[in-house]
Amino acid sequence: AQRVTQPEKLLSVFKGAPVELKCNYSYSGSPELFWYVQYSRQRLQLLLRHISRESIKGFTADLNKGETSFHLKKPFAQEEDSAMYYCAPREGSNDYKLSFGAGTTVTVRA
Amino acid sequence: EAGVAQSPRYKIIEKRQSVAFWCNPISGHATLYWYQQILGQGPKLLIQFQNNGVVDDSQLPKDRFSAERLKGVDSTLKIQPAKLEDSAVYLCASSPGLAGADTQYFGPGTRLTVL
Numbered sequence A: 001a002q003r004v005t006q007p008e009k010l011l012s013v014f015k016g017a018p019v020e021l022k023c024n025y026s027y028s029g030s031p032e033l034f035w036y037v038q039y040s041r042q043r044l045q046l047l048l049r050h051i052s053r054e055s056i057k058g059f060t061a062d063l064n065k066g067e068t069s070f071h072l073k074k075p076f077a078q079e080e081d082s083a084m085y086y087c088a089p090r091e092g093s094n095d096y097k098l099s100f101g102a103g104t105t106v107t108v109r110a
Numbered sequence B: 001e002a003g004v005a006q007s008p009r010y011k012i013i014e015k016r017q018s019v020a021f022w023c024n025p026i027s028g029h030a031t032l033y034w035y036q037q038i039l040g041q042g043p044k045l046l047i048q049f050q051n052n053g054v055v056d057d058s059q060l061p062k063d064r065f066s067a068e069r070l071k072g073v074d075s076t077l078k079i080q081p082a083k084l085e086d087s088a089v090y091l092c093a094s095s096p097g098l099a100g101a102d103t104q105y106f107g108p109g110t111r112l113t114v115l
Helices: none
Strands: A003-005 A010-014 A019-021 A024-026 A032-038 A045-049 A060-064 A069-074 A083-090 A104-109 B005-007 B010-013 B019-024 B031-037 B044-050 B053-056 B065-068 B075-079 B088-095 B110-114
Touching: A003 A083, A010 A019, A019 A104, A024 A069, A032 A060, A032 A069, A069 A083, B005 B088, B010 B019, B019 B088, B019 B110, B031 B075, B044 B065, B044 B075, B075 B088
Parallel strands: A010 A104, B010 B110
Antiparallel strands: A003 A024, A019 A069, A032 A045, A032 A083, A060 A069, A083 A104, B005 B019, B019 B075, B031 B044, B031 B088, B044 B053, B065 B075, B088 B110
């Protein structure tokens, strides 16, 4: 069965410290991978997608096909990064269904 | 541009009652999704529409849930009768293109509590 796992439910870091959110998936083929974010009192929104290979708000995510992982990283966390983060793989062939992990709540402390 | 609109924002009902949620996607978006998000879990896709046709409803509990997207614009999701385990946030999302290959834009959600 296709699965996505975010092993950490909660992650607390100090401002200026690095932060890494783990995501592992078990999909056949070559899925597309996304990170969605929900800030307090805001809507769920796209943070970044792996095919863009870009840095958004200082975050990057590297797809490691060998380890089937798509970890999200930021070298220097800011207080405004406090939010709920969801990893979301999607089959890219005929089925464009997006599957969300359970999410990781990140708290950045001053 | 205006975002995805949903109403109501909150709903409390008793089990076995019926409830309906409404979603207005971003203008021009062909694909519309309904997700169920139970507390502590990520959103789970219930149904996906492309214009006014159903693309995927494999995870929709069809004995009690129904959804329609008349005229390929607004959509309603209905639960009849509701169970305690239906308590969740119901999210509507839309995307511009066909087949759901684009970024999804989410509404604020409807929080349903079934007592």
